[in-house]
Structure formats: structure tokens, C-alpha cells
Amino acid sequence: MPSVKFLVTIFVIIGIIIVVGVGFSFSSRPSLPAGNNEKPNTNQEFKPQSSIHNTKVYINPINPIIRQVFLNNSTHIDTPYVKEYTMSNGTWPNAILVARNGIVWTVGTISHTLISFDPKQGKIISSYPIITSEQKINSKNSTQSNQGFQMVWSIVEGSDGSIWFPEGGSDPLWRFDPNTEKFQVIHSISAAPMQMKVDKRSGNIWFTTFGSGTFGVIQKIIGNREYKVTEFNLGNDSFPSGIFLQGDSVWITETLNHNKLVEFKPIVDANGKVVNVTKVLEIPSSSPSSSSTQKQLFTTPTDLVVFANSTRPSSIWLAEHGTNFITEYRIDSHSVIRFPTSSSPRHYITLPYWIAEPADHNGFWFNEHEGNRIAFFNTTAKTLLEYEVPTRDPLNGYIANALTLSADPNDNNKVWFTEFNHDKIGVLDKSPPIPFDINSSATKITILSSSNKITQKNASPVAATLNVQVNTEKSFNSASLINNTNINININHTLISLNASSSMNPLGKFVNMTAKFYPTSIIDFNKDRSVTAQANIVLQRNDSIPISPGNYTLGISATNGIVTKSIFRYLFVK
Numbered sequence: 350m351p352s353v354k355f356l357v358t359i360f361v362i363i364g365i366i367i368v369v370g371v372g373f374s375f376s377s378r379p380s381l382p383a384g385n386n387e388k389p390n391t392n393q394e395f396k397p398q399s400s401i402h403n404t405k406v407y408i409n410p411i412n413p414i415i416r417q418v419f420l421n422n423s424t425h426i427d428t429p430y431v432k433e434y435t436m437s438n439g440t441w442p443n444a445i446l447v448a449r450n451g452i453v454w455t456v457g458t459i460s461h462t463l464i465s466f467d468p469k470q471g472k473i474i475s476s477y478p479i480i481t482s483e484q485k486i487n488s489k490n491s492t493q494s495n496q497g498f499q500m501v502w503s504i505v506e507g508s509d510g511s512i513w514f515p516e517g518g519s520d521p522l523w524r525f526d527p528n529t530e531k532f533q534v535i536h537s538i539s540a541a542p543m544q545m546k547v548d549k550r551s552g553n554i555w556f557t558t559f560g561s562g563t564f565g566v567i568q569k570i571i572g573n574r575e576y577k578v579t580e581f582n583l584g585n586d587s588f589p590s591g592i593f594l595q596g597d598s599v600w601i602t603e604t605l606n607h608n609k610l611v612e613f614k615p616i617v618d619a620n621g622k623v624v625n626v627t628k629v630l631e632i633p634s635s636s637p638s639s640s641s642t643q644k645q646l647f648t649t650p651t652d653l654v655v656f657a658n659s660t661r662p663s664s665i666w667l668a669e670h671g672t673n674f675i676t677e678y679r680i681d682s683h684s685v686i687r688f689p690t691s692s693s694p695r696h697y698i699t700l701p702y703w704i705a706e707p708a709d710h711n712g713f714w715f716n717e718h719e720g721n722r723i724a725f726f727n728t729t730a731k732t733l734l735e736y737e738v739p740t741r742d743p744l745n746g747y748i749a750n751a752l753t754l755s756a757d758p759n760d761n762n763k764v765w766f767t768e769f770n771h772d773k774i775g776v777l778d779k780s781p782p783i784p785f786d787i788n789s790s791a792t793k794i795t796i797l798s799s800s801n802k803i804t805q806k807n808a809s810p811v812a813a814t815l816n817v818q819v820n821t822e823k824s825f826n827s828a829s830l831i832n833n834t835n836i837n838i839n840i841n842h843t844l845i846s847l848n849a850s851s852s853m854n855p856l857g858k859f860v861n862m863t864a865k866f867y868p869t870s871i872i873d874f875n876k877d878r879s880v881t882a883q884a885n886i887v888l889q890r891n892d893s894i895p896i897s898p899g900n901y902t903l904g905i906s907a908t909n910g911i912v913t914k915s916i917f918r919y920l921f922v923k
Contacts, residue, residue, distance in 0.1 A: 424743065428911050430736050431723075433768070433775040434471065436464070442767040442774055444514060445755045446504035453755075453765055455774055456501040456514050463514070463525055466774065477530065481520045502753065505545045508552035513567075515541035522567075524576075538578045539563055544592045544652070553623065555599055557589040564589050564601050566615070566623050581613075581626050591652030591704070595662055598629065602650040602667065609633065610653060610665060610678065632665075632678060646685055648672050648855065652704040654713050656728065666728065668701035668715050673850070673857035675701055675715065675726055675733070684900075687852035691735060691906040691913045693720045695747050697856055705756040705764055714756055714764045721748040722913075723766055723777045733904075733915040736777055740768055749773070783914060785845065787907045793919040794903065796888070799895035845872045848913075849886055850904040851920065857904070861894045896922050 436442060441458040448454060453466040456479070463477040499517035507513055512525040522535040522542065540563075542556035554567040558580075565580035583589055583603065590604040603609040612630040615623045633646050649671035655662045665678045674687040690699045699720030706713045712727045722735040740749035750769040757763035762780040767773070849864040850857035867885040886905070890896060901920040906913050 424741050426737060426739050426741070426911065428737060428739055429781050430779060430912065431739055431775055431777050433739055433773050434466065436473070436772045436774065438772055440464070440772045441770055442772070443769050444501040444504045444753050445765050445767050445774060446506060446512070447755050447757045447759075447763075447765055448506045448510070448512070449758055450510075451757075451759060453774065454504055454506075454512055455767060456504065458500060458769070461499075463512070463523075465527070468776065475530075477525065477532075479516065479523065479532070481516065481518055499541070501541075502543050503545045503556075504755075505547050505554060507547065507554065508549070513545060513554060515543075515545075517541050522578075533574070535567070535576055535578060538565070539580055543590055546592050546594050548594055551621070555592055555594060557592050557601060559588055559590055559604070562587045562589065564592065564599070564613075568622055571620075577622075579623060583611075591650070591667070593653050593655050595655040595657060598655075598662070599626065600653060600655055600665070602653050604649055604651055604670075607635075608645055608647045608650060609635075610647070610650060610667065612662075646678070647676065648674075650676075651702055652715075654704050654706050656710075664728075666704070666713060666726070668704055669855075670700055670702055670718075671698075672855040673699045673701070674852065674855070677728075686900075687902055688726070688731070688733065688917055689850040689852055689857035689902065689904045690717060690720060690722075690724065690733065691848050691904065691908065691915050692850055692857055693717075696720070699857075703753055705754050707756045707761040707764075708758050709761045711761070714754060716751050716754050716766060718750070718752065719746070719748055721751065723751065723754065723764060725764075725779060731917050733913075733917075734779065734783065735913040735915070736779070737911055738766075738768070738775065740771055740773065742771060745770070751775070783912045784909060785907055785914070787905070787914050787916055789905075789916055789918065791918060793921060794888075795921040795923060796890065796896075798898045798922050799890075799892065844909070846870055846908050846910070847872070847884060847886070848904075848906040848908065850906070850915075852902040859888070861891045861896045863889045863891070865889070898922050 436457070437460065440460045440462070442455040442464070443458050444456050446454045451468060452474075453468060455464050455466070456462070457464060461479045463479055464473055465475045466472070467474045501514055501516065504512060504514045507524070510527060512527065514523055515521060516523055520534045520536070521540055522538050524533040524535065525531070526533070538558075540558040540561040543559040545554055545556040547554050552569065555564065556567065557564045562583050562585045563580040564583065565578055568577050568579070570577055583601070586606045587603045588605040588607070589601050591602040593600040597614060599613045599615065601611045601613065603611060610632040611628060613626040614629050616625040616627060618624050633644065647667065648669045650667045651670040653665055653667040656664050656666070662680055664680065667676050667678070669676050673690045673692070675690070676688070677686045678684075679686070690701065693699050696719040699722070700718035702716045702718050704713050704715045711729065712725060715724050715726065716722075717724060717735070720735070721738045721741065723738060724733060724735040726733050738749045738751050741747040742749060749771055751766045752769045754764050754766040757765065763776055763778050765774060765776050768775060847866050847870045849866075851859045851864070853860040853862075865887050867887055869884065872884065899922055901922065903918045903920040904915045905918070906915040908914075
């Protein structure tokens with residue numbers, strides 16, 4: 350007997366006034382094992398991917414609109430949201446900080462300089478050479494200096510306004526006083542910190558050391574200008590990366606082998622100085638007495654932010670760098686909910702990396718390394734905005750290597766970022782409204798895992814409908830949004846592209862199911878800028894292989910190629 354295919358149809362309505370004509374598309378990617386189904390107490394493991402820095406370029410060979418309008422060979426796009434600033438050739442900035450006075454600081458990886466940039470003037474105001482001990486010795490011996498290649502991943506501002514940053518070699522930690530313009534080197538630390546965070550209550554600086562397997566705290570010694578470093582060992586295979594301070598807790602991500610989130614409480618002496626720490630919580634637990642279902646929950650959790658109700662944390666958000674996921678772990682229910690980024694038109698994976706929290710704590714920023722976007726996740730509305738980085742380097746797979754970012758403490762709408770080997774820094778301002786919005790009143794879709802399943806309540810045997818509304822501003826100027834000199838296109842040709850993703854697979858793919866928009870994923874509003882268009886997204890199950898039952902997340906995105914907005918709905922497979 351021939352198999353009967355199961356269909357879930359989601360009805361999409363797009364109402365728009367004007368949108369620039371570029372878009373995304375999704376297509377088949379290389380097959381990977383399915384991820385865990387996110388159902389609490391699941392026995393499925395979430396498999397990490399063997400390579401997370403693949404820069405192969407994926408080109409959509411089918412859709413001519415995508416090829417001609419978005420996947421052209423332009424190396425730069427114009428956008429009203431992002432402004433880039435060029436540094437001297439050979440700077441290679443990595444790590445960035447927006448200080449309380451508004452000055453932006455970065456460190457040149459190749460130039461070995463600490464750089465201060467004034468956004469009001471739009472230029473560098475100072476550049477301070479970082480002269481290491483090795484360079485001083487070489488200079489005395491008339492030996493050619495070779496400082497090597499030292500990646501700087503974090504810069505923080507101390508409570509006294511000093512600037513702290515790591516370096517490699519025998520000078521692993523530096524402090525710079527902007528008032529005296531003098532450096533101070535801290536040697537009593539095992540390795541250069543990966544990430545640092547400042548405790549605003551005590552002024553202590555907490556840090557992780559990725560390769561040394563430690564985290565620790567820097568405390569000022571009362572009565573002099575010296576600092577004491579106290580480190581706590583997590584093990585050589587722990588690879589601590591992200592760090593977050595919440596109340597009196599220190600949260601750490603153990604990124605590679607362990608793939609854990611760990612909460613510690615500092616132990617202080619009579620003078621209030623940290624002398625030790627105690628482990629409070631480990632997710633997932635490695636205790637022998639823990640449930641056998643506590644298997645790997647996360648894949649390469651590089652960074653995190655913790656949200657709390659009253660005095661206790663309620664949820665932890667993290668970037669799973671080896672995937673397309675921004676992930677929420679709910680502490681009370683021990684549940685994992687993954688939110689897939691929209692797919693990249695050129696790469697198989699977007700690689701969410703570091704997280705920056707705005708001063709109002711309403712959501713968070715993160716960078717997509719291979720997605721070439723800076724994104725903002727609204728944790729209240731559960732929506733995602735992804736802004737394209739203007740620079741597209743064909744030698745790097747059309748990405749700008751936007752590796753680090755820093756939220757502006759004085760403006761919740763702004764975040765700064767670096768473009769590592771392109772000698773640029775940039776600022777994203779999300780205060781200009783995006784030219785469309787996407788909404789839906791529905792909250793979930795329920796389907797059966799196979800055709801052999803008995804029909805269940807609320808699981809439609811034929812289809813489910815999701816209504817989506819998209820609107821834009823009349824005054825929006827599409828001509829200002831695209832700078833394309835390589836192909837001859839009509840900038841009044843207004844297009845919007847629809848995209849679907851899921852948490853079923855680390856790449857955001859659907860597993861044993863396909864998702865297609867009908868009649869097309871490209872909506873053309875060139876003829877009537879005030880019309881309402883509609884499309885269907887059809888989820889079609891592959892009945893030859895059942896879908897793993899569980900709770901997943903469906904992402905539905907609309908994009909004009911400059912900015913993408915995604916909404917998320919629960920996808921239950923029973």
C-alpha cells in the first residue's frame with residue numbers, strides 16, 4: 350500500500366507598503382544527525398559537530414532572484430543600521446569596549462596597540478603601543494622584535510575607569526590608566542584571560558582562562574597600587590569560556606569537552622576578600638547520583654546571560670557556537686528551548702558567538718560569526734532581529750569576521766563590534782524602525798510522528814494554520830538600503846523573502862520533514878506597494894522514517910536582505 354504523506358500547512362499573510370528587493374532562501378544542506386528533541390528528561394544526546402569553522406560558501410543554484418539580488422559578488426552593502434569606521438592597515442582589532450564616558454576601546458592584534466576611539470568625532474583620538482617584556486629585551490639586545498600573533502578577546506573598564514585587557518606570553522594581563530596614560534602588567538596569573546566581567550558592587554574583576562582550565566578573580570590590595578589574582582582550577586579539559594555575574598553568583602560555561610554551565614558562590618574572609626568558591630549548580634550534573642537522563646544538553650556553549658526572578662535565577666540564555674542556536678535553559682523545569690537563527694544564504698551554519706547585555710537588561714545582543722550578522726534577541730516577546738554586517742569579503746566566504754561586540758552602556762539601542770582582519774570597527778543602532786514587522790496570534794503546532802500513530806486531540810490529521818501579518822512604513826526609502834554596482838537591478842523592485850528554520854537539527858534544518866513555501870518564498874510588491882500578500886508554508890513529513898517525538902521550535906522569518914525578523918512557535922511532535 351502506498352504511504353500517505355502527512356501535511357501541516359501554515360497560512361502566511363504579508364501586508365506591506367514598501368520593502369527593498371533582496372531576500373533569503375533555504376535549500377537542502379549536508380545531512381547531519383538530529384539534535385536532541387528538547388523534551389525534558391529525554392534520553393537522546395545532542396551531538397556536537399566535528400567542524401565549526403567551515404568557511405565553504407553555499408550558493409543557491411535555483412532561485413534566480415536570490416542569485417541576482419542577494420548572492421551577487423558585492424563586497425559591501427549600505428544599511429541605515431550599521432556604520433563602520435576604518436582603522437590603520439594592519440591593526441586587526443579584536444575585543445572591544447564602550448566605556449562609561451562613551452569612548453570606545455579596542456586592541457590591535459597585529460599592531461599591538463591599545464586604541465581609543467571617540468564616536469562623537471568619528472575618529473581615533475589615541476593609540477598606545479603595547480611593549481611587552483620580550484620586546485624590551487630584544488630592543489636592548491638590538492634583536493629584531495617579533496611579538497607574534499596574540500588574540501585579545503576581552504576588554505573591561507575597572508571601577509576606577511582603568512582599562513583591563515589580556516595579552517599572551519610572559520605578560521598575560523594589562524591595566525591601563527587613561528589619566529596617567531601608563532600601563533601596569535599583572536604577572537601572577539596562569540594565562541591570558543578569555544573573558545572578563547566586573548562586579549559593580551565590589552570592583553572585583555572575574556575572568557576565565559580558556560586553555561589553562563581556570564577561572565578567577567582580580568582584587569585590589571588595600572593601601573597600594575597592586576592587585577591580587579586568585580584562581581580556581583576546573584580541570585585541563587574544561588575549557589572555560591563565557592562568564593556572567595548575577596547577584597553573588599559567578600556563572601561559567603565549560604565549552605568543549607564538558608559542555609556545561611556551572612554556578613559558583615564566592616567565599617569571603619572577614620575583610621570581604623574572596624578566598625575560595627563553592628560549586629552550587631552544574632548543568633547537566635556530573636554527580637554519580639544524578640539521573641541517568643542527564644546527558645549532554647549543550648554544544649559548545651561559548652557565552653551566557655542569566656535572568657532572575659527576585660533573588661534566584663529563572664532562566665539562562667546561551668550561545669551554542671557549534672550550531673545555529675540561541676538556547677534558553679529554564680532552571681525550575683530543567684527544560685531546554687532552542688531558538689534557531691534564520692539560515693545564512695552563503696553558509697551552512699551561522700555560529701552564534703558572544704553575548705552582550707544592554708543596560709536595561711531587556712534582551713541581549715549576540716554576533717553570528719559565519720552568519721555575518723549582529724543580532725538582538727527580545728526575551729520577552731521571543732523575537733529575533735538580525736542585522737547584516739555591511740562588509741562582505743569574498744576571500745573569507747563573504748564574511749567580515751565580526752568576532753567580538755560590546756553594548757553601549759549609555760544607549761540601549763547601540764552595540765559596537767570589531768571586524769577582525771578587515772581593520773574596522775562598527776556600531777549598530779537599532780533605533781531606526783525596520784521596514785516591516787511579522788506577528789502571529791497562534792502559539793503552537795502539533796503533528797504526529799508517523800502515519801502509524803493514532804490521531805490525538807489537538808494534533809490535526811491534515812493541516813494547521815498560522816496567520817502572520819507584516820507591515821511597513823510608507824516613508825521607508827528602499828533606495829538607501831542597497832549599494833550594488835556589480836549587477837544592473839531596479840532598486841524599486843521591492844521583494845521580501847520568507848524563510849523557515851527549526852531546532853530539530855544543529856543547522857536549523859527540519860529532520861524527516863521538509864518545509865516549503867507555496868506558491869513561492871519570494872513576495873514581489875513592485876506592482877502594488879500597499880497590497881496584502883499571502884503564502885503557505887507546508888511542512889511535509891517523510892513517512893519512510895518517523896520523526897522523533899519531542900518539543901521543538903519553529904522559526905518563521907521575513908527579510909529584505911538588510912535586516913531579518915523571526916518569530917518562533919512551538920512545534921510538538923507526538
